[in-house]
Amino acid sequence: MAVADTTHHHDHHHDHGEFIAHHFDNAEQQFDSGKLGIWIFLVTEVLFFSGLFVAYTLWRYHHPEIFQQAHVFLDKVLGGINTVVLLFSSLTMALAVRAAQMSNNRGTAFYTLVTMVCAAVFLGVKAIEYSHKWDQGILVRSLWAYTTDHHTAHGALAKQLGISDWLVTLSIIPAILLAVFIAASVIAMLMAKPIWSKFYAGLAITVGGYFLGALGGHIYMLNYEARAAAEAGHAQVAPLVLHADDKVATDHPTAAAHGVDHHHAGEHHDSHHPDPKSLDRDVGIFFSIYYCMTGLHAIHILGGIGFLSWIFFRSLKGHWRSDYFGPVEYVGLYWHLVDLIWIYLFPMLYLID
Amino acid sequence: MATAEVRHELFGHAEQKNYLNHSKGALSWLLTLDHKRIGIMYLIGVSAALIVAGIFALLLRTHLFYGDSSFLALKWLFGEASQFNSNKVYNQMFTLHGAIMVFSFIIPSVPAALGNMVLPMMLGAKDVAFPRMNLASFYLWVFGTGFLIVALMRGGLDTGWTFYTPYSIETDTGVVYATLGAFILGFSSIFTGINFLVTVNTMRAPGMGWFKMPLFLWALYSTAIIQVLATPVLGITLLLLIAERMLGIGIFDPRYGGDPVLFQHFFWFYSHPAVYIMILPAMGVISELISVHAQKRLFGYSFIAFSSVAIALLGFLVWGHHMFTSGQSVVVTLIFSAITFSVAIPSAVKVFNWLATLYKGSIALNTPMCYALSFIFLFGIGGLTGLFLATLSTDIHLHDTYFVVAHFHFVMVGGTLTAFLGGMFHWWPKFFGRMYNDFLGRVGCFLVFAGFNLTFFPQFVMGARGMPRRYASYDPEFQIFHQWSTIGAFVLGIGIVLSFVVLLHAVWYGRKVAGNPWGAASLEWQSSSPPSFHNFDHKPILHDPYDFDSMVYDKGLDTYVLREFMDPNQVPERVPVTH
Numbered sequence: 001m002a003v004a005d006t007t008h009h010h011d012h013h014h015d016h017g018e019f020i021a022h023h024f025d026n027a028e029q030q031f032d033s034g035k036l037g038i039w040i041f042l043v044t045e046v047l048f049f050s051g052l053f054v055a056y057t058l059w060r061y062h063h064p065e066i067f068q069q070a071h072v073f074l075d076k077v078l079g080g081i082n083t084v085v086l087l088f089s090s091l092t093m094a095l096a097v098r099a100a101q102m103s104n105n106r107g108t109a110f111y112t113l114v115t116m117v118c119a120a121v122f123l124g125v126k127a128i129e130y131s132h133k134w135d136q137g138i139l140v141r142s143l144w145a146y147t148t149d150h151h152t153a154h155g156a157l158a159k160q161l162g163i164s165d166w167l168v169t170l171s172i173i174p175a176i177l178l179a180v181f182i183a184a185s186v187i188a189m190l191m192a193k194p195i196w197s198k199f200y201a202g203l204a205i206t207v208g209g210y211f212l213g214a215l216g217g218h219i220y221m222l223n224y225e226a227r228a229a230a231e232a233g234h235a236q237v238a239p240l241v242l243h244a245d246d247k248v249a250t251d252h253p254t255a256a257a258h259g260v261d262h263h264h265a266g267e268h269h270d271s272h273h274p275d276p277k278s279l280d281r282d283v284g285i286f287f288s289i290y291y292c293m294t295g296l297h298a299i300h301i302l303g304g305i306g307f308l309s310w311i312f313f314r315s316l317k318g319h320w321r322s323d324y325f326g327p328v329e330y331v332g333l334y335w336h337l338v339d340l341i342w343i344y345l346f347p348m349l350y351l352i353d
Numbered sequence: 354m355a356t357a358e359v360r361h362e363l364f365g366h367a368e369q370k371n372y373l374n375h376s377k378g379a380l381s382w383l384l385t386l387d388h389k390r391i392g393i394m395y396l397i398g399v400s401a402a403l404i405v406a407g408i409f410a411l412l413l414r415t416h417l418f419y420g421d422s423s424f425l426a427l428k429w430l431f432g433e434a435s436q437f438n439s440n441k442v443y444n445q446m447f448t449l450h451g452a453i454m455v456f457s458f459i460i461p462s463v464p465a466a467l468g469n470m471v472l473p474m475m476l477g478a479k480d481v482a483f484p485r486m487n488l489a490s491f492y493l494w495v496f497g498t499g500f501l502i503v504a505l506m507r508g509g510l511d512t513g514w515t516f517y518t519p520y521s522i523e524t525d526t527g528v529v530y531a532t533l534g535a536f537i538l539g540f541s542s543i544f545t546g547i548n549f550l551v552t553v554n555t556m557r558a559p560g561m562g563w564f565k566m567p568l569f570l571w572a573l574y575s576t577a578i579i580q581v582l583a584t585p586v587l588g589i590t591l592l593l594l595i596a597e598r599m600l601g602i603g604i605f606d607p608r609y610g611g612d613p614v615l616f617q618h619f620f621w622f623y624s625h626p627a628v629y630i631m632i633l634p635a636m637g638v639i640s641e642l643i644s645v646h647a648q649k650r651l652f653g654y655s656f657i658a659f660s661s662v663a664i665a666l667l668g669f670l671v672w673g674h675h676m677f678t679s680g681q682s683v684v685v686t687l688i689f690s691a692i693t694f695s696v697a698i699p700s701a702v703k704v705f706n707w708l709a710t711l712y713k714g715s716i717a718l719n720t721p722m723c724y725a726l727s728f729i730f731l732f733g734i735g736g737l738t739g740l741f742l743a744t745l746s747t748d749i750h751l752h753d754t755y756f757v758v759a760h761f762h763f764v765m766v767g768g769t770l771t772a773f774l775g776g777m778f779h780w781w782p783k784f785f786g787r788m789y790n791d792f793l794g795r796v797g798c799f800l801v802f803a804g805f806n807l808t809f810f811p812q813f814v815m816g817a818r819g820m821p822r823r824y825a826s827y828d829p830e831f832q833i834f835h836q837w838s839t840i841g842a843f844v845l846g847i848g849i850v851l852s853f854v855v856l857l858h859a860v861w862y863g864r865k866v867a868g869n870p871w872g873a874a875s876l877e878w879q880s881s882s883p884p885s886f887h888n889f890d891h892k893p894i895l896h897d898p899y900d901f902d903s904m905v906y907d908k909g910l911d912t913y914v915l916r917e918f919m920d921p922n923q924v925p926e927r928v929p930v931t932h
Contacts, residue, residue: 045585
């Protein structure tokens with residue numbers, strides 16, 4: 001086996017054509033080892049999420065009213081869009097694996113890139129969801145500060161463009177990355193390094209996917225707000241009245257005692273914006289669980305984008321052959337698991353009724 | 354028959370070309386992918402953790418010499434102006450002693466240090482399946498331990514190594530740093546587990562079926578199963594604790610509708626299997642030590658092999674026995690108690706099999722064998738006292754007393770540390786090509802054994818008499834027990850230090866030995882000492898790893914060689930090498 005050369009890392013065993021690592025007897029042993037290794041890793045991932053599933057189960061069993069009340073804050077359409085996007089990305093990932101198996105490096109690069117873009121679109125939609133909630137004070141249990149003063153997104157930018165400041169904060173890093181990747185791609189092209197140029201271009205396109213998702217989500221939310229306002233019977237939203245003791249007053253002091261209420265004439269409340277007073281004291285726990293589960297999942301999506309970009313790069317370098325495509329398959333398996341976890345999260349969180 | 358040159362190349366002492374001098378310079382070690390070097394780096398790391406946490410233990414025991422001590426106000430160190438509150442420092446000291454010992458020493462010790470060095474060679478392989486992940490495991494260990502040290506400096510830690518809520522949510526010590534450290538160390542453990550599982554599955558030498566493997570590999574494999582299944586649950590538990598502290602998510606905090614006992618369930622769901630991570634590889638080492646140094650085939654191979662797997666699996670079903678007094682239901686308590694009894698059975702099976710192996714064996718009372726015998730005695734007591742704790746009626750009385758402390762030290766120190774030391778003395782000549790001073794090694798073993806018993810046996814007595822654990826002060830009725838215990842702790846410390854000195858001295862000044870001084874038959878001994886970079890210059894010949902007749906003593910090399918390679922002019926005999 002080899003001592004690591006300080007100059008290269010995992011690519012070191014590629015005298016072109018020979019991808020077997022030195023400690024393996026043959027390619028089959030290497031492939032079988034990698035396969036078994038990634039499957040065991042996926043088992044650890046399932047167990048890692050299991051704590052959250054257990055927490056969900058316990059709280060849902062013991063406090064069903066919290067779940068009944070809280071899930072209305074989640075938008076099924078946005079969640080549904082994300083589900084479709086991830087399912088589609090699993091398809092493109094499978095196609096990428098197939099392309100690698102057929103020594104089609106261009107195909108692998110293409111499908112891998114599409115997968116990365118889908119992942120970024122997912123994150124963009126999530127950014128819209130999260131920032132919208134944070135505007136409304138929908139946070140974890142101890143920070144729960146839900147208010148129906150939601151039409152006023154915070155900050156100057158918000159007033160002008162209807163964009164939440166939270167969304168801007170979330171989008172700073174993607175914006176920087178976009179600029180950096182575009183610049184890097186151009187520089188690499190000028191330095192006559194076409195593969196690196198394509199690589200950075202691919203990364204830039206991926207980040208573009210984030211903005212695409214955010215844009216789509218934003219347009220949806222604008223339309224949604226308009227519809228919601230129309231539903232609730234207001235042409236435009238009236239400002240809320242603040243009493244001297246800083247409690248938010250509603251037109252009807254005792255909102256419907258049965259939690260989620262439908263349109264009440266004269267109120268700002270609708271099915272997605274219930275009266276804060278009507279909610280259980282611990283309703284924020286639903287969102288503790290929601291943010292932990294979707295947050296951990298989003299971290300895994302980010303990690304997945306990282307692994308996919310590595311596959312993308314190696315595809316551009318033409319590494320894959322019909323007798324060597326293991327890493328594509330391993331990353332594919334990881335990606336399918338990330339998708340599968342979302343398939344569980346979506347109905348568990350979004351489709352409660 | 355082979356020539357003397359071939360015999361020397363295969364089984365001799367390799368002064369010129371071995372994995373230690375294969376490449377030079379710090380980077381060649383820090384960036385190595387060689388499992389043997391990684392194992393040595395782990396060895397250095399975990400030994401350092403042992404020393405640090407051991408010093409904490411000595412400070413604790415010194416404090417506890419008197420029942421009303423303020424020793425840990427540290428005025429003897431920092432002068433009269435010392436601002437430390439002795440009792441608060443006490444809390445920090447026992448917490449960090451536990452956390453560093455559990456996460457940075459005991460869990461990695463046998464699998465990551467000894468296992469890394471030995472496993473691939475026992476399989477006849479050139480390395481583990483994923484050498485880069487192996488190196489990553491090591492660096493994760495370094496970073497994780499680093500975070501624990503940072504926690505020491507950022508407010509310390511006073512929650513106990515178990516981080517129980519709600520105190521761990523409220524205390525303003527470095528809980529987040531420590532839990533991050535434990536989280537990272539968990540990944541180190543998981544990666545090692547994945548590596549070992551895959552290596553044993555796919556890289557066994559051709560012809561080595563599952564039941565032809567040495568039992569140390571069965572033990573490491575079972576351990577790896579636990580590492581892979583249990584550690585992620587600890588990971589999410591610690592993340593949730595961090596989220597509770599930093600964001601107040603309300604899962605464990607009763608102020609926000611959370612359940613503090615839920616933390617205990619999550620925590621022990623990992624931490625109970627974790628103790629089997631600690632003991633299983635140690636038992637694997639003992640299997641090797643007993644058979645080799647009694648030169649007798651291991652009795653009941655299948656039973657020992659299956660018992661390792663049984664312990665690994667049953668270990669997941671007993672976590673509630675740490676929580677008998679937490680308010681869980683009687684039904685659940687009875688179930689946990691019953692299953693805990695059943696998990697003792699496979700361990701007992703092993704002990705009986707080892708004893709049967711010793712019977713009529715040709716026992717060499719060298720240092721490794723002394724440690725192995727020590728293990729059987731000490732682990733026996735430790736395991737049996739676990740039954741008192743598994744029984745609900747007695748546990749109500751003994752929970753959170755020194756009885757528990759004594760029990761787990763008997764199994765972790767009397768068990769795992771003893772086997773770890775024994776394993777080092779056993780494989781040291783292989784990996785360094787040097788023999789240590791066996792007399793001093795046995796002195797060290799005796800000091801460890803005597804010191805350990807003096808430290809912890811009194812703790813059973815005072816625990817049964819009601820002395821609570823984690824208390825910085827105590828009533829005069831317990832004083833004599835604490836004093837014996839403190840003296841014993843220093844004897845134990847001296848024994849451990851002496852053992853390390855003996856081993857280290859041997860690396861540079863020990864008598865040079867060749868490939869197989871013990872007459873062992875597993876594949877790692879079919880190589881030069883120290884082994885070459887690639888482990889085997891010639892493919893090892895598969896034999897039953899417990900067929901000691903396959904090895905004969907070669908006078909020329911003063912070592913055991915394969916019968917196929919023996920010098921035809923010699924009469925094959927089995928002569929014990931100088932002890």
